[in-house]
Amino acid sequence: MTLTATERPMEEHVTDGDLLSAVADGSTAALESLYRRHASWLTVRLSRRCADPAIVDEVLQDTFVAVWKSAGRYTGQGEPAAWIWGIAIRRLVDAFRRTPPAAYPLYDHVTDLNLIESAEDRVLLGVEHGDLAGALGRLSPELRAVVQATVLDGLTTREAGRLLGVPAGTVKTRMMRARAALRKELAR
Amino acid sequence: MNTTIDARGLVKAYGRHRALDGLDLTSTTGVTGLLGPNGAGKTTLLRVLATVLAADSGDLRILGKDPHDPEGRLHIRRSLGYLPQDAGFHRGFTAFEAVDYVAVLKEHTGARARHDEVRRVLDRVGLSDVANKKVRALSGGMRRRLGLAQALLGTPSLLVLDEPTAGLDPEQRMRFRDLVSEAGHGKTVVLSTHQTEDVAAVCSHVVVVKNGRALFAGTPTELAAVATGRVWVDTDRDPRAYAGWRLGAGTYHHIGDPPAGAQLVDPTIEDAYLLLLGPQVDLEGREVA
Amino acid sequence: MNEEPMSTEWHLDAELAGRYAQGGVSTVLASSVEQHLIRCAACRALLTPTVPAARLDAVWAEVLETVETPRATLLERLLRGVRVDEGTARLVAATPSLRGAWILGVVVVLTLAVLTAHADGNGIALFLALAPVLPMAGVAFAFGPAADPTHEIAAAAPYSSLHLLAVRTVVVVASTLVPIGLAAPFLPGNAWLSVAWLLPALALTVTMLALATRVAPHLAAIGLSALWLAVVIPGLAHSRNALLASELPVQLASLAALTVSAGALLVQRHDLPELFRRTA
Numbered sequence: 001m002t003l004t005a006t007e008r009p010m011e012e013h014v015t016d017g018d019l020l021s022a023v024a025d026g027s028t029a030a031l032e033s034l035y036r037r038h039a040s041w042l043t044v045r046l047s048r049r050c051a052d053p054a055i056v057d058e059v060l061q062d063t064f065v066a067v068w069k070s071a072g073r074y075t076g077q078g079e080p081a082a083w084i085w086g087i088a089i090r091r092l093v094d095a096f097r098r099t100p101p102a103a104y105p106l107y108d109h110v111t112d113l114n115l116i117e118s119a120e121d122r123v124l125l126g127v128e129h130g131d132l133a134g135a136l137g138r139l140s141p142e143l144r145a146v147v148q149a150t151v152l153d154g155l156t157t158r159e160a161g162r163l164l165g166v167p168a169g170t171v172k173t174r175m176m177r178a179r180a181a182l183r184k185e186l187a188r
Numbered sequence: 189m190n191t192t193i194d195a196r197g198l199v200k201a202y203g204r205h206r207a208l209d210g211l212d213l214t215s216t217t218g219v220t221g222l223l224g225p226n227g228a229g230k231t232t233l234l235r236v237l238a239t240v241l242a243a244d245s246g247d248l249r250i251l252g253k254d255p256h257d258p259e260g261r262l263h264i265r266r267s268l269g270y271l272p273q274d275a276g277f278h279r280g281f282t283a284f285e286a287v288d289y290v291a292v293l294k295e296h297t298g299a300r301a302r303h304d305e306v307r308r309v310l311d312r313v314g315l316s317d318v319a320n321k322k323v324r325a326l327s328g329g330m331r332r333r334l335g336l337a338q339a340l341l342g343t344p345s346l347l348v349l350d351e352p353t354a355g356l357d358p359e360q361r362m363r364f365r366d367l368v369s370e371a372g373h374g375k376t377v378v379l380s381t382h383q384t385e386d387v388a389a390v391c392s393h394v395v396v397v398k399n400g401r402a403l404f405a406g407t408p409t410e411l412a413a414v415a416t417g418r419v420w421v422d423t424d425r426d427p428r429a430y431a432g433w434r435l436g437a438g439t440y441h442h443i444g445d446p447p448a449g450a451q452l453v454d455p456t457i458e459d460a461y462l463l464l465l466g467p468q469v470d471l472e473g474r475e476v477a
Numbered sequence: 478m479n480e481e482p483m484s485t486e487w488h489l490d491a492e493l494a495g496r497y498a499q500g501g502v503s504t505v506l507a508s509s510v511e512q513h514l515i516r517c518a519a520c521r522a523l524l525t526p527t528v529p530a531a532r533l534d535a536v537w538a539e540v541l542e543t544v545e546t547p548r549a550t551l552l553e554r555l556l557r558g559v560r561v562d563e564g565t566a567r568l569v570a571a572t573p574s575l576r577g578a579w580i581l582g583v584v585v586v587l588t589l590a591v592l593t594a595h596a597d598g599n600g601i602a603l604f605l606a607l608a609p610v611l612p613m614a615g616v617a618f619a620f621g622p623a624a625d626p627t628h629e630i631a632a633a634a635p636y637s638s639l640h641l642l643a644v645r646t647v648v649v650v651a652s653t654l655v656p657i658g659l660a661a662p663f664l665p666g667n668a669w670l671s672v673a674w675l676l677p678a679l680a681l682t683v684t685m686l687a688l689a690t691r692v693a694p695h696l697a698a699i700g701l702s703a704l705w706l707a708v709v710i711p712g713l714a715h716s717r718n719a720l721l722a723s724e725l726p727v728q729l730a731s732l733a734a735l736t737v738s739a740g741a742l743l744v745q746r747h748d749l750p751e752l753f754r755r756t757a
Binding site: 085 | 497500507511512515527544
């Protein structure tokens with residue numbers, strides 16, 4: 001089904017999947033709806049991985065241009081949000097390959113681990129990750145960044161290396177060390 | 189009120205056939221409708237007004253300029269939007285590319301500003317969402333609106349539209365009328381049609397054209413008034429009427445010279461139009477051989 | 478990891494959303510938030526107020542510009558490379574008929590040139606006979622209503638249709654010249670032969686345009702092709718030297734035709750669009 005010009009597909013009942021298939025059909029209105037729904041959280045999440053707002057905006061733009069071109073490849077399996085994030089994080093990796101960041105504030109804007117100790121956070125994390133949260137929190141920033149890039153953002157070793165500005169081999173060794181540390185923590 | 193178009197005694201001949209035969213036309217800001225049967229010379233007149241065609245003789249001033257003079261012509265073209273009768277686009281273009289191509293021809297410099305203008309006019313005619321569709325994939329009504337979109341580029345002070353409502357469905361026609369009324373605000377629109385409803389809905393001025401001449405020029409109300417005392421209803425068909433048709437209630441609507449004691453009714457624009465064309469036409473306004 | 482059923486039970490509130498957006502939560506908590514956001518549209522919506530609308534609008538404008546803007550073709554980029562303005566490059570390059578004529582011209586000329594390089598003297602003679610006709614045909618079929626459905630709209634536009642025609646003509650002629658220039662060093666014998674077609678090509682093209690003020694351009698092209706072939710074919714049939722011997726007269730005649738036709742076009746330059754419209 002294609003959306004006619006008079007319909008503005010902003011209605012709540014239109015799912016992201018519907019929008020993606022309309023985008024695959026060449027609808028810029030559907031692309032705009034998708035953008036309005038997802039641009040904010042993508043910007044926030046990207047900003048946690050890149051301190052330069054200009055690069056974040058560029059990556060956001062590249063992401064939706066890529067969504068436009070490859071919407072037809074979305075299979076309908078899995079969360080569209082996850083699919084879009086997958087594009088965004090890889091565009092960020094590409095952006096870093098073009099202009100390597102001077103410093104690496106990545107994944108580590110705030111190192112104040114005391115935050116985790118607040119009652120509210122402990123409840124939240126207990127629900128989401130159990131003991132793992134505490135264990136992760138005690139990892140060194142370098143190891144934690146590797147765990148985040150590979151486990152939570154789903155990047156390959158090579159991509160994680162580009163994002164973090166270290167060789168792929170280093171990512172591998174850090175990941176091994178992180179696993180060992182986590183195992184030890186959880187076994188306690 | 190500024191006179192946008194001032195034409196006196198325009199003549200344009202193709203061989204022996206005189207498409208324009210001493211036509212006069214005055215247009216000011218607002219919407220002027222050219223009403224007439226096929227072959228009346230409407231398209232020829234609009235092509236002359238659009239500077240595509242030069243008249244053989246007659247005086248013509250458009251926006252105060254002479255279209256025969258290259259400088260004057262350029263000035264007119266810079267303030268002109270034109271929808272030809274068969275506005276075509278490369279079928280391999282997207283809707284966006286098609287309008288963008290015309291925007292370049294209309295001297296919209298600076299790619300970014302031009303693209304924004306293209307998006308604006310596509311939005312005006314409700315084609316934003318098919319901007320990336322190929323022209324060949326658009327419906328007939330959409331292509332017609334695409335033609336209208338390119339005419340709106342740069343908000344021209346003179347819009348020349350040849351049969352703009354042809355091929356539009358009733359809903360699109362209503363939206364089109366809104367668009368034209370809006371475009372006619374403070375600007376000049378000249379359009380041709382053979383729909384008297386279009387004239388009643390949007391035109392502030394109407395000119396009835398037949399055989400390359402203007403038979404009438406005035407407001408739609410004045411046009412309807414031409415048929416005052418010439419329209420009547422009767423229970424039987426009156427063979428002396430110029431035109432007549434059966435109404436739903438079993439009575440007949442007649443236009444012509446009413447017999448004594450006939451039951452006269454208020455005339456419509458259509459009545460007056462048919463009366464002006466004379467007895468030799470059928471109800472679609474086509475001339476009968 | 479059986480977090481699925483639990484994840485639906487907790488959500489962000491505005492306070493946490495704001496803190497997360499400002500980077501005010503720990504990395505570990507942020508990870509939890511991010512995992513949740515992927516699955517929860519309501520919580521994603523909580524982040525909408527945290528990014529200025531103007532910033533998102535600006536990025537969206539860029540996305541739309543990239544997505545809708547026609548991509549520059551190779552020809553267009555070449556034209557802009559030689560300082561043709563962006564608009565004109567679009568007009569020339571975006572015309573499918575011209576693109577077709579251009580590609581066809583390049584392919585045919587290149588093929589001929591390659592064949593010539595590997596053939597005997599007759600190959601060069603054949604090449605010299607056919608090459609001049611191609612740019613003319615390309616130009617003849619690249620203008621007028623038949624080639625351009627936007628013709629009527631273009632006629633009412635301020636952009637000079639003559640300028641457009643001139644640029645298109647130059648592009649068609651130049652595009653056949655380039656492959657020849659590249660192939661010339663590889664041709665056997667006198668290198669002059671490889672460029673001897675140029676003057677007749679220009680003469681035929683300009684004469685066709687001059688004739689197009691009186692007759693339809695494709696008819697003019699067909700007539701001129703016939704005339705040209707009548708001149709060169711006999712030489713080709715008898716011996717290869719026949720063509721070569723007629724070269725100086727042919728070149729001089731071409732120069733004369735080019736001068737006369739260009740002069741005729743120049744004299745009528747203000748009326749040309751009107752004249753072309755009548756014939757095309």
